[in-house]
Amino acid sequence: MIEKVHRVKREIKSQSLASVLDDVGNTLQFMADAGCRGFESDAFHYDMVHNWGGHGTGRPETLNDIEKELKDCRRCGLSKKRTKIVFGAGCGQARLVFVGEGPGYEEDKQGKPFVGAAGKLLNRILAAMHLSRDDVYICNIVKCRPPNNRNPKPEEISTCVPFLERQIRAIKPECICALGKFAAQTLLDEKTPISRLRGRFHMYHGIRVMPTYHPAYLLRNPGSKRDVWNDMQQIMQHLGF
DSSP states (O other): OHHHHHHHHHHHHHHHHHHHHHHHHHHHHHHHHTTOOSSSOSHHHHHHHHHTHHHHTSSOOOHHHHHHHHSSOOSSGGGGTOSSOOOOEEOTTOSEEEEESOOOHHHHHHTOSSOSHHHHHHHHHHHHTTOOGGGSEEEESSSSOOGGGOOOOHHHHHHHHHHHHHHHHHHOOSEEEEESHHHHHHHHTOOSOHHHHTTSOEEETTEEEEEEOOHHHHHHOGGGHHHHHHHHHHHHHHHTO
């Protein structure tokens, strides 16, 4: 009987928390839709509140929670021709997260990020940093391959990026390396060319971000490898590697 009372109290408490979180989230969404600024009313903070504590379960949201929610995602047109969703891979408590643009042919086939030619180059970069893929987390702005490796469209990015934001919140990294134009400009909400963004740290919700050239770009422009290595050295110095 006593255990039953405690169980009911826990259920009431959980329901109350979930209700409060929903109310706060809905208010933030209303403010964002109304164009309010300065009240943390953007999509990032709305989504953070809405998912805080695993929807009122009393625990933080995990990568597994996010991946389960994606399931067989049909939220945008990229789902029509993809083979597999490429969620991300690596250490769920990584201090360093690499964010790319989107899956390519090999990634789409295997369901893993950076496993093609660009991925092999990324592996060599990690090895030079005395790291492995198990030490970091690797993901992309969009989770499905754009047809023929075209650039992702703005509506595809805006549909998919909330899942990336939730991944970052779940991992809580100390540093993010944005690989290429789309990753850097999306995370930093910038239109500045990657050539001008790279080489110095920027901030993303309190996390240091180092933009640099994408490994696929380096395959076409090997002369830029030194620039990327200089960027990696700054990351290593910041993290104490």
